[in-house]
Amino acid sequence: MELSVIVVNYNVRYFLRICLESLHAATAGMESEIIVVDNASSDGSVDMIRNQFPAVDLIVNTENTGFGRACNDALARASGRYVLFINPDTVVGESLLTEAIKNFESDDQTGAVGVCLLDGNGQVLRESKRSIPSLWSSFTKFSGLSDVFKNIPFFNGYYFPTLRYDETGDIDVLPGAFMLIRKKVLDDIGGFDPRFFMYAEDIDLSYRITRAGYRIRYVGSLHVIHFKGESTQKDLSSYTTTFYQSMRLFIQKYTGELYTPFVAGLLQGIVRGIENMQKVQRRMRRPQRKHRKQGLAECLFVLSNGDQLTSVLNKSARQVVQIPEEGHGKAPFYLRYLPSYLHAHRNSALVVDFRSLTFDRIVEIWKQERTSPFYVADSDHSFIISSHNKENQGEVYVFDRTGEH
Missing domain, CATH: 4.10.860 (DNA Excision Repair, Uvrb; Chain A)
Incomplete structure (x- = not known):
């Protein structure tokens, strides 16, 4: 078997659904398996997987065992030449995994591969590439100096500043949100250290990979959408x-x-x-009110072939504009015209339906500069998702047939 994909889920049912849809598209024609470990979710994730994704190898835990331990449980079942650890709040394009695996074929010493992660706003996540923490880089990271001086390498040693985000090269640490690793390497060094419940387990595993003599390859030309923070604690x-x-x-x-x-x-x-x-x-600090979602924008631009999603959204927004089918395949149309049109309309948002567009196209759209929020939609099940603030829970809108949510 070529690839084993391991996903650890905890109460992110709707993000997980679209993640699994994108993974199925990305592994089509590839000898692969998808293993999901559910860490005692209470949001119906398990029933959703069993009903909608029966081919998924599902492990159901009765308690939240943490990220590393759950990954190890799935790793014990994995039989692929390569293993992908990926968060449930991610979206990958159809060509992503094939292109990422090519990096192993040219160099036997490449032990792991990572990609450039984009957050819910289309911004590059700095933790896409990192260094082993030193005294100075740890101080700048934990004190917030790296956030204040984002463009000065001297204050950003934590984020491997010698390599640009659009470049390809060797780095020290991959993020746990996307780690593609040779199974042989994992057999040699072992899986995650279960003492790390969450956080730093990816630093530890990355260090053990390089300590064993393997290289970690970062490929800045490949992108994955990562709705940061949805699969972790919000408290x-x-x-x-x-x-x-x-x-x-x-x-x-x-x-x-x-x-x-x-x-x-x-x-x-x-x-x-x-x-x-x-x-x-x-x-x-004074007690703060619980974050409230602002609701959908007044004007929604919908990239979808079907009328179902548009008719449902019409009940929730003042204006819904469906982009015609002939525009979906025209790169100049949705990559140049649409962003400028959104910019000219205040309180607008873009909804992209993965039932009508490929995931590759969605990722390309996601990379565009924007002032308006973007959402990914599942028109068959009438819900849309996104995450525009890493400090708060992401946005999930589920609609019934009347358009209520």
């Missing part, structure tokens, strides 16, 4: 605790190998200090 307190615990564990694990005891002590101090500072800041 700020839980996120902060888990994240910093994982970073402290990584430092402790490699003291004497990556870090001298003195440097490790400084790093632990930095991590604990910034974690405590964030806890104090949370206590001092």
